[in-house]
Amino acid sequence: MAEIRELAEDPSTARVFRRFWPYLRPHRAIFAAALLANVASSAAVVGIAPAIGLGVDAVTDGDERRLWWAVALMAGLVLARMVLLRSSEVLLSAAGERTIRGLRDLVVDRLARAPLRFIEAHRTGDLLRRSTGEISDLTLFLRDQLPNLLGFGLTVALTTALLLAYSWLLALLLLALFMPVAIVVVAWFTRGAPRAFGRQAAADATMTATFTETLNAHEALVAPGRPQEWVRRFQGDNDELLRAADRTIAVQSRLELFGMIEGLATAALLLLSVWLVRAGQLSVGTVVVFVVATRNLFESMLTLSGLAGQAQLARTGLARLTDLLDALAPAGRAPAELLTGTELPARGDLVADGLSFGYAEGADVLRDVSVTFPSGDRAGLVGVTGSGKTTLAKLLTGLYQPDVGTVRYGGVDLRLADPDQIRARIVLIPQQVHIITGTLAENLALAPGEPDRAAMERAVELLGLGDWTARLGGLDADVGTRGSRLSAGERQIVGLLRAALVDPPVLLLDEATADLDPDAARRLETAVERLRPGRTLVVIAHRPTTIERLPRIVRVESGRLN
Ligand SMILES: Nc1ncnc2c1ncn2[C@@H]1O[C@H](COP(=O)(O)OP(=O)(O)OP(=O)(O)O)[C@@H](O)[C@H]1O
Numbered sequence: 001m002a003e004i005r006e007l008a009e010d011p012s013t014a015r016v017f018r019r020f021w022p023y024l025r026p027h028r029a030i031f032a033a034a035l036l037a038n039v040a041s042s043a044a045v046v047g048i049a050p051a052i053g054l055g056v057d058a059v060t061d062g063d064e065r066r067l068w069w070a071v072a073l074m075a076g077l078v079l080a081r082m083v084l085l086r087s088s089e090v091l092l093s094a095a096g097e098r099t100i101r102g103l104r105d106l107v108v109d110r111l112a113r114a115p116l117r118f119i120e121a122h123r124t125g126d127l128l129r130r131s132t133g134e135i136s137d138l139t140l141f142l143r144d145q146l147p148n149l150l151g152f153g154l155t156v157a158l159t160t161a162l163l164l165a166y167s168w169l170l171a172l173l174l175l176a177l178f179m180p181v182a183i184v185v186v187a188w189f190t191r192g193a194p195r196a197f198g199r200q201a202a203a204d205a206t207m208t209a210t211f212t213e214t215l216n217a218h219e220a221l222v223a224p225g226r227p228q229e230w231v232r233r234f235q236g237d238n239d240e241l242l243r244a245a246d247r248t249i250a251v252q253s254r255l256e257l258f259g260m261i262e263g264l265a266t267a268a269l270l271l272l273s274v275w276l277v278r279a280g281q282l283s284v285g286t287v288v289v290f291v292v293a294t295r296n297l298f299e300s301m302l303t304l305s306g307l308a309g310q311a312q313l314a315r316t317g318l319a320r321l322t323d324l325l326d327a328l329a330p331a332g333r334a335p336a337e338l339l340t341g342t343e344l345p346a347r348g349d350l351v352a353d354g355l356s357f358g359y360a361e362g363a364d365v366l367r368d369v370s371v372t373f374p375s376g377d378r379a380g381l382v383g384v385t386g387s388g389k390t391t392l393a394k395l396l397t398g399l400y401q402p403d404v405g406t407v408r409y410g411g412v413d414l415r416l417a418d419p420d421q422i423r424a425r426i427v428l429i430p431q432q433v434h435i436i437t438g439t440l441a442e443n444l445a446l447a448p449g450e451p452d453r454a455a456m457e458r459a460v461e462l463l464g465l466g467d468w469t470a471r472l473g474g475l476d477a478d479v480g481t482r483g484s485r486l487s488a489g490e491r492q493i494v495g496l497l498r499a500a501l502v503d504p505p506v507l508l509l510d511e512a513t514a515d516l517d518p519d520a521a522r523r524l525e526t527a528v529e530r531l532r533p534g535r536t537l538v539v540i541a542h543r544p545t546t547i548e549r550l551p552r553i554v555r556v557e558s559g560r561l562n
C-alpha cells in the first residue's frame with residue numbers, strides 16, 4: 001500500500017487555533033499590539049456608560065462643574081474608542097495578510113514537493129479549495145471579523161464587571177435571568193456547528209472538484225449518448241451544497257435566541273431598579289448606567305452570535321488547511337543528513353530489486369519485480385493494458401516509493417537520494433504529457449534547470465524538430481488552452497524536448513498510444529533516436545513498429561516480469 005496520508009473531508013476542529021499557532025508565531029508582535037489596542041478600545045466603550053451616569057447624577061445634584069467634566073470625559077472616550085479601534089483593525093489586517101501570504105507560500109511549496117501518489121489520490125478541486133478559497137475565507141475572518149469578535153467579546157466581559165461594580169444586586173438579577181439560557185443556547189450551537197460547517201466545506205470542495213473535472217472532460221461528457229451528463233453531475237453536488245448550507249443556517253439561527261430574552265431582561269431590570277430608587281438604595285444615574293450598559297451587553301451578544309458562525313467557518317477552513325499542511329509535512333522522509341550524504345553518480349545501472357507495489361491495501365499491482373537496465377541499455381517494456389508498465393516506470397523514476405524492495409541507480413537507493421538529483425538523472429516522458437496554457441517556450445521552460453531560449457533552440461535542433469516547430473509557429477506559438485492545439489504525438493514531442501533540455505543519462509518513454517499518425521510517429525522515433533546516444537533508453541512500447549526496433553524486450557504480465 002502506497003505511503004500517503006489521506007485527507008479528511010471534515011477534519012476535527014478541536015484545538016485548531018492552537019495547532020495553527022506556529023504559523024502565527026512570526027507575527028506575534030503585531031498581533032499583540034492589535035490585541036492591546038482592541039482591549040483599550042473596548043474599555044473606552046464600556047467607560048461611556050459610567051460617564052453618562054456621572055453626567056446624569058451631576059444634573060440631579062445641580063453640580064455644573066461635574067457635568068462639564070462628565071461631558072469632556074464622554075467626548076474623550078468616544079474619540080479614544082475611534083482611534084483605538086481603527087488602529088486595532090489596521091494592525092490585525094496587516095498581521096493577517098502577512099500570515100496568509102506565508103500560508104499560501106507554504107501550501108504551494110509543500111504541494112510542489114508532495115509525493116505523486118498524494119496528488120493522484122486527491123481531487124484537484126479539493127486541494128484547490130483548501131489552498132485558495134478556504135485561505136481567503138480565513139483572510140476575511142482575520143481582517144474583518146476577528147477585530148469585532150475580540151471587541152464585542154471584551155465589551156461583554158467588561159460590561160458585566162462594570163455592572164457588578166455598580167450594583168451587584170441588579171447585576172446578579174441580570175446574570176440569573178440570562179446565564180442559564182445563554183449556556184443552553186451556546187451548548188446547542190456548539191453541538192451542531194462543527195459537523196454542519198464541516199459538511200458545508202466538504203460539499204463546497206466536492207462541487208469545485210466535480211466542476212473542474214467535468215469541465216476538463218467536456219469533450220467526452222457532451223458526446224452523443226451522454227447528453228446533459230455534465231449538468232447532471234454538477235447539479236447533484238450543487239444540491240448537496242444547498243442542503244449543507246441550509247443546515248448551517250439552521251444551526252446558526254440557534255444563537256438568535258439571545259435576542260428574545262433581551263426585552264424580558266430589560267423589563268425586569270427596570271421594575272427592580274424603580275423599586276430600589278424609591279427605597280433610596282440607588283441613584284437615578286446608576287439606573288441610567290444599567291439601562292445603557294444592558295443594551296450594550298445584549299447588542300454585543302447579538303453581534304457575537306452572528307460572528308460565531310463566521311468564526312466556525314474560519315475554524316473549519318483552518319482545520320482543513322491544517323490537515324493538508326500536516327499531511328504534507330516533511331516528516332517520514334529520509335533524514336536530511338542521509339539525503340545530503342548520498343550523491344547520485346552521473347552514470348550507472350538502473351536496478352529494481354524485488355519490487356512490490358499496490359495502490360490499495362491488499363491489491364498489489366506489481367509483485368516481486370526485479371530487473372536491471374545497465375548503463376547505455378536500450379530496452380522495451382511491453383505488456384497488455386493495465387499490466388503495470390506505467391506503475392513500474394514511476395517506481396523506476398522515484399516518483400512512487402515501493403512497498404517492498406528497492407530501486408537503485410549506480411548502487412544508490414533512490415529513497416535516500418535528493419529528488420532534484422533523481423530528476424536530473426532519470427527522466428520519464430509520461431503517456432500523457434502535461435501541457436500548460438501558453439506558448440511552446442513557456443511549456444519548455446517547465447523543464448528543471450530554468451532553460452533559456454538558446455538551450456531550447458539547441459534542443460529543437462538536436463532532435464531534428466526544426467520543421468515541426470516552424471510549422472507550429474516557432475517557440476512563441478500558442479499551444480492553446482492546456483495544449484488543446486497539440487495532438488497526442490505532439491504532446492510527447494514536447495515531453496521529449498523537455499527531456500532533451502535536462503540531458504539525463506536515463507530516459508524512460510511511456511508511449512502515448514498505439515495508433516499515432518505515421519508522420520507524428522516517424523518524427524517521434526527520429527527525435528528519440530537522436531536523443532538516445534550514450535543514454536539508457538527504456539521505451540514502454542505499445543506500437544509493433546517500436547517493439548520490432550528494440551533489441552531487448554522485457555514483458556510485464558499481471559504484475560510480474562517474464
Ligand atoms: N493512480 C492509480 N490509482 C489506483 N489504481 C491505479 C492507478 N494507476 C493505475 N492503477 C491500476 O494499476 C494497474 C496498472 O496500471 P498501469 O497504468 O501501470 O498499467 P499499464 O501497463 O501502464 O497500462 P497501459 O498499457 O494501458 O498504459 C491497473 O489495474 C490500474 O487500474
Ligand SMILES: [Mg+2]
Nearest residue numbers: 389390431510
Ligand atoms: Mg501505461
